[in-house]
Amino acid sequence: MTNTTEQLTTRCCIAGGGPAGVVLGFLLARAGVDTIVLEKHGDFLRDFRGDTIHPSTLEVMHELGLLDEFLKRPHQEYREIALNFGGTTLRIGDFSHLPTHSKFVALMPQWDFLNFMTERARQFPAFRICMQHEVTDLLVENGRVTGVKGNTPDGPFEVRADLTIGADGRHSVVREKAGLQIDELGAPIDVLWMRLSRRTDDPEITLGHIQPGKMMVTINRGDYWQCAWIIPKGAHEEVRRNGLPAFREAITSLAPFLADRVAELRDWEDIKLLTVLVDRLREWFRPGLLCIGDCAHAMSPVGGVGINLAIQDAVAAANILSEPLSRADFAIEHLRAVQRRREFPTRITQAFQIQAHNRVVNPVLKNQLDFTKLPLPLRLLRDHPIFRRIPARVIGMGFRPEHVKSRRA
Numbered sequence: 001m002t003n004t005t006e007q008l009t010t011r012c013c014i015a016g017g018g019p020a021g022v023v024l025g026f027l028l029a030r031a032g033v034d035t036i037v038l039e040k041h042g043d044f045l046r047d048f049r050g051d052t053i054h055p056s057t058l059e060v061m062h063e064l065g066l067l068d069e070f071l072k073r074p075h076q077e078y079r080e081i082a083l084n085f086g087g088t089t090l091r092i093g094d095f096s097h098l099p100t101h102s103k104f105v106a107l108m109p110q111w112d113f114l115n116f117m118t119e120r121a122r123q124f125p126a127f128r129i130c131m132q133h134e135v136t137d138l139l140v141e142n143g144r145v146t147g148v149k150g151n152t153p154d155g156p157f158e159v160r161a162d163l164t165i166g167a168d169g170r171h172s173v174v175r176e177k178a179g180l181q182i183d184e185l186g187a188p189i190d191v192l193w194m195r196l197s198r199r200t201d202d203p204e205i206t207l208g209h210i211q212p213g214k215m216m217v218t219i220n221r222g223d224y225w226q227c228a229w230i231i232p233k234g235a236h237e238e239v240r241r242n243g244l245p246a247f248r249e250a251i252t253s254l255a256p257f258l259a260d261r262v263a264e265l266r267d268w269e270d271i272k273l274l275t276v277l278v279d280r281l282r283e284w285f286r287p288g289l290l291c292i293g294d295c296a297h298a299m300s301p302v303g304g305v306g307i308n309l310a311i312q313d314a315v316a317a318a319n320i321l322s323e324p325l326s327r328a329d330f331a332i333e334h335l336r337a338v339q340r341r342r343e344f345p346t347r348i349t350q351a352f353q354i355q356a357h358n359r360v361v362n363p364v365l366k367n368q369l370d371f372t373k374l375p376l377p378l379r380l381l382r383d384h385p386i387f388r389r390i391p392a393r394v395i396g397m398g399f400r401p402e403h404v405k406s407r408r409a
Helices: 019-030 053-064 111-119 173-178 236-242 244-254 306-327 332-365 377-383 384-395
Strands: 005-016 037-038 076-078 080-085 089-095 105-107 127-131 134-141 144-152 153-166 182-183 189-198 205-209 214-220 224-232 272-274 279-281 290-291
Touching: 005 105, 005 144, 005 306, 019 111, 019 306, 037 153, 037 279, 053 306, 053 384, 080 153, 080 272, 080 384, 089 377, 089 384, 105 111, 105 205, 105 332, 111 127, 111 279, 134 153, 134 173, 153 306, 173 290, 189 236, 189 306, 189 332, 205 290, 214 244, 214 332, 224 332, 377 384
Parallel strands: 005 037, 005 153, 037 127, 080 205, 153 290
Antiparallel strands: 076 105, 080 089, 134 144, 144 153, 182 279, 189 224, 189 272, 205 214, 214 224
16 A cells, blocks of 8 residues: 655745734735645644743734734743842842833744734635645756655645745754755753743742852743753763752752742653754755754744744744745845845844853852852943843844834735
């Protein structure tokens, strides 16, 4: 018995149902461009993904007329950012002065965000999303990408498209099969993700906890903390060899308010490793293909900006491509224009992240910082509240926030 290959045809095929892929699919379908989004999983329910929706993304939701409805979904709001440095709690970011309608970071499970956007996208006849469609290769004719092929539980499939978008993340099959050159920028850290229950009397806004040799981020998710324990690159096995009791003790020493619940980490299955990569493509495109989001530029978790940078890529791509795609006369210059538009904010954001790795994170983990006095930048943020607008602007909006210019069909 032979499997029949499922054959699909569309104007734009998007490989990857993450934030970049789903938002771009929404925007293109809204503009009347026939679009298929391919997602390899059967749902969006994966933990420890980027759950921060920054003011730049919330502004896009406002421009689409979706903000009020979106914020009815359960979420938490960070209107400022604080960290605990050597026992001193400092407010370091104030979002209240941003020129946006929502002056806060919304915390929402990524699956809720993706479900919301796909539900709204389905109102457009031009939108289709195919779950459990895993892309394994590209279709190429005469040097031009003409679509993708892959597998489903029911057999193989092919999608033929005028334009293929790679939005399948930092371990992208699309960019691998396209043979695009990657510049590895390096990252000296990895992250251990876990969740611990939250009490009503826990601190509200403390995001980072820093002590000599140790660093952790705690993100308020309502009834639990999403925790990121920062470790030197490749140190995961050493942490495991030291044993779970030692790991629980380290958490307690850094964030004492968690002492009565670290036992919730029953075994290492409760702790997930995120291997941190920072890289970017030299060229984001080839004939018939464009890469966006983590597929084009993997980001560090520093600042939590990866999801929002990916969504900004999607907005820029829709602004530039929706009209040429609707006329079926787009050229490689349109793809190059997307990279030109988004390469500057990508480069400068990654430069800031690398500086944070080298000047803060790595010295903390190697116990090379002097914790007897606050570093000058933290003293300025503590003593002069106006300076708190700077990290809020960088984290909340980025270096080139995009606005919806693509028209609704």
